[in-house]
Amino acid sequence: xxxxxxxxxxxxQPADARPVRSVxxxxxxxxxxxxxxxxxCAGLFMSAASLYSLQQYARHALAxxxxxxxxxxxxxxxxxDLEALxxxxxxxxxxxxxxxxxxxxARGQRLLQVERPGQGAFDRLARRVAELFMxxxxxxxxxxxxxxxxxxxxxxxxxxxxxxxxxxxLLLLALLGCVAVxxxxxxxxxxxxxxxxxxxxxxxxxxxxxxxxSRSFDRRAQATPVQELNxxxxxxxxxxxxxxxxxxxxxxxxxxxRRSNESLRHASxxxxxxxxxxxxxxxxxxxxxxxxxxxxxxQAAVLFIDVDRFKQxxxxxxxxxxxxxxxxxxxxLQSALRESDFVARHGGDEFLAVLxxxxxxxxxxxxxxxxxxxxxxxxxxxxGQTLPLSVSIGTALFPAQGTSVDELVRxxxxxxxxxxxxxxxxxxxxxxxxxxxxx
Numbered sequence: 001x002x003x004x005x006x007x008x009x010x011x012x013q014p015a016d017a018r019p020v021r022s023v024x025x026x027x028x029x030x031x032x033x034x035x036x037x038x039x040x041c042a043g044l045f046m047s048a049a050s051l052y053s054l055q056q057y058a059r060h061a062l063a064x065x066x067x068x069x070x071x072x073x074x075x076x077x078x079x080x081d082l083e084a085l086x087x088x089x090x091x092x093x094x095x096x097x098x099x100x101x102x103x104x105x106a107r108g109q110r111l112l113q114v115e116r117p118g119q120g121a122f123d124r125l126a127r128r129v130a131e132l133f134m135x136x137x138x139x140x141x142x143x144x145x146x147x148x149x150x151x152x153x154x155x156x157x158x159x160x161x162x163x164x165x166x167x168x169x170l171l172l173l174a175l176l177g178c179v180a181v182x183x184x185x186x187x188x189x190x191x192x193x194x195x196x197x198x199x200x201x202x203x204x205x206x207x208x209x210x211x212x213x214s215r216s217f218d219r220r221a222q223a224t225p226v227q228e229l230n231x232x233x234x235x236x237x238x239x240x241x242x243x244x245x246x247x248x249x250x251x252x253x254x255x256x257x258r259r260s261n262e263s264l265r266h267a268s269x270x271x272x273x274x275x276x277x278x279x280x281x282x283x284x285x286x287x288x289x290x291x292x293x294x295x296x297x298x299q300a301a302v303l304f305i306d307v308d309r310f311k312q313x314x315x316x317x318x319x320x321x322x323x324x325x326x327x328x329x330x331x332x333l334q335s336a337l338r339e340s341d342f343v344a345r346h347g348g349d350e351f352l353a354v355l356x357x358x359x360x361x362x363x364x365x366x367x368x369x370x371x372x373x374x375x376x377x378x379x380x381x382x383x384g385q386t387l388p389l390s391v392s393i394g395t396a397l398f399p400a401q402g403t404s405v406d407e408l409v410r411x412x413x414x415x416x417x418x419x420x421x422x423x424x425x426x427x428x429x430x431x432x433x434x435x436x437x438x439x
Contacts, residue, residue: 066140130161274330282344304412
C-alpha cells in the first residue's frame, strides 16, 4: 500500500517580483534615515543658538557705540555744548544705523534726542524686529573723569534693526532649507516604510477587526514583500481556517443554549398553568410602573381578582376542572384588559391586574365593569356542561392608597375581601348546569 505524499503548508508569495526583506533590515535602514533627520533637527537647534548669538552680538555692538558716544561727548555734556553733542549723535546714528540716540544729564533730564525716521515698509518691519529682540535701549554712563566725581549723565541707543533683520532673513532661509530637506527625507522614508510595512500591517489589522466584529472567517490575508509579515499571514490564514470550523460548532451550540435560556427565562417569569406572568414578574413590573408614576406624576391601579368558591370546585369537580377554570379565566382577563395593562397570577386562584396609565377612579370602575362582563359567561366543560363563574375584585390606586408594592397589594386585597363579603346571591355549587338539548 503506497503512502500518501506528505502535506506541505502553502506559502503565500508576493504578488510582484520584488525581493522579500527582513524586518531587521528595514529597521536598520530606518535607523540610518532617522539619524539623518536627527542631524537636520540638530541644525535647527544650531540655528536657534545662532539667533541667540546674533542678538547678543547686536547688543554688544550697541553697547560699544554707546560707550564711544559717552566718551566722545563727555566734554560737550560737561559744558552743555548741545550743538557739538548733536553733531556727534547724528554721525553715530548714521554710521551705526541707529533708530534713536538719547542723552540724559546727571538728574535724568533729557539733554538731547536724535531720531532717524524710517523709510518704507522695510524700515518699519526692521524696527519692529529690533523692538522684539531688544525691547530696552542699550545704556552707557557718561563718566565725570575726576576722582570721586559722579556720572555726568547717560547715553541710550536703539537700533533701527536693519542689520538684525538682514541676518534674521539669512537664518530664516537656512532654516527653511533645512526644513525642506528634512521634510523630503522624512517623506521618502515614510513612503517606503508605509509601502513595505505599514500598509500590510494595516490590511492585516483591518482583516483582524472584520473577523472579530463580523465573524468573517472566510476572508484571507494577502501576501506581503516582508518575510516576517508573509509568514505571519500564512499562520493567520491557517488560524482562520480553524476558527471557521470552530465557529460552526460554536454557532450550533449557541443556538441550543439560546433556546434553552429563553425557555428557562420564560419559565422563571411565567406561570406554568395559565401562561401568565408569575408573582416575581408581577412585583418587578409593579416596581417599574411605580417608578414611572413618580417620575412622570401619573397614577396606576392594582386590581386584586379572586375566584369565588374555587376550593369547592376542586373538591367537588376535581382539579382538572379547577385548572380549566383558571386557564379560561386567564384568557378572558387578557382579552378584557388594554394592551398597556398587565395581568399576572398571584398564586392559587388569585390574579392581579396592573392598570397604567389611569386617569381617575371612574376609569378604574369602568375597567372593573368590563372585567365582570367578560367573566359573566359560564365556563363550558368538555362534557358539554357549563360551570358558572364568579369573582371578587378589589382595587387600589397608586399613590393615593399606597406608595409601595406591598402597601398597594395589601390595600387591593382588603378591598377584594370587602367585595366578597358584600356579594350576595351566589348560586350554591351543587350540580352542573347542562346545555339545553338541540331540537
